Amino acid sequence: NAGVMQNPRHLVRRRGQEARLRCSPMKGHSHVYWYRQLPEEGLKFMVYLQKENIIDESGMPKERFSAEFPKEGPSILRIQQVVRGDSAAYFCASSPNERTSNQPQHFGDGTRLSIL
């Protein structure tokens, strides 16, 4: 039973480039959540997706950031024209249904994004 898989584990980009982070949820899970963890900060919710739908993107910056979860394939978090402040660890979590409060979320080991 594979857990949540994220790749790459480490990603280095120069300012102005694009970063693409991928997340494959646990088998049987159709709900995906992206979180960002800045140094010395807690995990902050960014976006919640179900297959082919963005349900809640209230935590995601309006510009440069986008997310998708296509019918086939992994969920993608895309950051365009990266800036130094985007350097962080990005975590993906999945769950089998939308009832977040009374069930655990299963996390991947994250992608560490570094902007030069």
Place this chain on the structure above:
Amino acid sequence: SQKIEQNSEALNIQEGKTATLTCNYTNYSPAYLQWYRQDPGRGPVFLLLIRENEKEKRKERLKVTFDTTLKQSLFHITASQPADSATYLCALDSGYALNFGKGTSLLVTP
């Protein structure tokens, strides 16, 4: 706004002792509270979930309490071991996702 506070200072204890970590929250009326463990370079791992009508929950050496009057949860690790050294996060439901505290770092020394 909703706030979750955990001890920012690291907790250092000796092996075999009980570690107690605190999670306080404001402007919340959560029905559930969760605790996670996070090791360096890894994602959070779920440990325990407690409901508002449960005063206490246990799992092996772990115990969680939930006081909705004090708006506080305590997380205990009994007979602590060096392998318990990690950062422990508490989380409350917030809309569709979880709202996490910053975590408390625990170091158990032999």
